[in-house]
């Protein structure tokens with residue numbers, strides 16, 4: 001068993017690490033405060049190829065493996081988790097449905113735009129009454145001659161306010177349950193697409209999360225991804241990949257918080273000593289380091305299995321569940337090590353504490369991950 005990263009993986013990780021440190025870290029606090037990521041930053045990330053990490057080169061991507069995708073999201077999330085989720089979504093759940101299930105014409109038309117970052121992508125599944133129970137979505141998609149008419153509302157859409165291309169799941173056959181769901185590519189410029197409420201969130205404030213409204217939106221028939229009724233299958237297959245990105249985001253947040261806490265513990269003096277000399281603090285740091293290491297190998301294993309085309313839904317859910325809950329424990333301890341200063345906005349730990357929470361909720365809550373793991377155990 002070889003645990004070393006390849007030359008390519010090391011190179012990608014290091015270049016993202018440098019970019020995150022030099023360009024993103026100085027802007028993260030301001031971006032959180034203002035509630036958006038500056039378009040120039042997204043442009044720079046796109047120019048460096050970070051919008052098409054795993055996208056095959058024939059469609060304009062870098063053609064790297066899933067571990068590279070995880071490494072990039074991990075590194076960026078160490079300093080700015082909002083950019084972590086923005087990149088995760090435009091790389092994975094906005095492209096995979098097209099790459100894995102779309103026609104050649106759809107791949108040629110949309111993937112180069114997404115992979116180059118000329119267009120930002122979003123994945124719109126959740127509705128007001130369909131979150132964990134995604135099969136109960138209601139957005140209607142009726143075939144009418146050479147187009148589908150989409151009517152309904154999607155909510156909590158990451159990149160919602162900045163995306164140009166949406167993967168949208170709608171019901172094409174009400175009587176067929178989850179087999180009546182279909183997936184579509186919808187351009188923001190299509191008549192009948194409107195950005196609704198932009199959410200005011202607890203964390204990830206520089207990431208746009210919005211409602212997307214579809215009012216008799218005409219979508220060309222050829223923008224159906226795969227076959228009618230394949231949508232739910234497409235969503236689940238996509239989540240197997242994109243959850244690796246969210247697990248990596250959680251890992252990155254935990255690592256960033258750990259680094260802050262380690263450094264702070266060396267500098268903060270109480271009772272005439274650096275607080276890192278107290279065993280209580282050392283034990284917290286040791287537990288944090290141990291859990292981070294465990295999550296890292298679960299995620300890298302899930303990414304490796306994905307690329308080996310091995311069965312991996314269980315391993316992906318294990319990695320996402322553990323990384324998300326681990327990052328909660330780690331940011332909690334990191335803030336504790338900062339004492340009262342950790343509660344103040346001057347230190348990035350306060351932002352990391354808020355940002356972390358979403359990793360336990362989106363792309364399947366921790367309870368949903370447990371359901372996936374259990375269903376695999378009981379097969």
Ligand SMILES: Cc1cc2nc3c(=O)[nH]c(=O)nc-3n(C[C@H](O)[C@H](O)[C@H](O)COP(=O)(O)OP(=O)(O)OC[C@H]3O[C@@H](n4cnc5c(N)ncnc54)[C@H](O)[C@@H]3O)c2cc1C
Nearest residue numbers: 123124125126131132156157158358361362363364365367
């Ligand atoms: C910041 C953010 C960004 C998001 N981005 C996107 C996006 O880009 N695209 C998108 O489609 N969605 C997105 N979402 C939505 C997200 O995926 C859902 O919020 C999530 O799946 C949970 O759905 P819900 O909020 O409706 O909660 P519910 O499904 O109502 O769950 C409420 C609680 O009940 C629990 N629960 C539900 N069912 C069961 C069960 N059977 N057994 C045990 N417990 C259960 C849940 O685990 C949770 O604790 C985003 C959410 C957030 C917070």
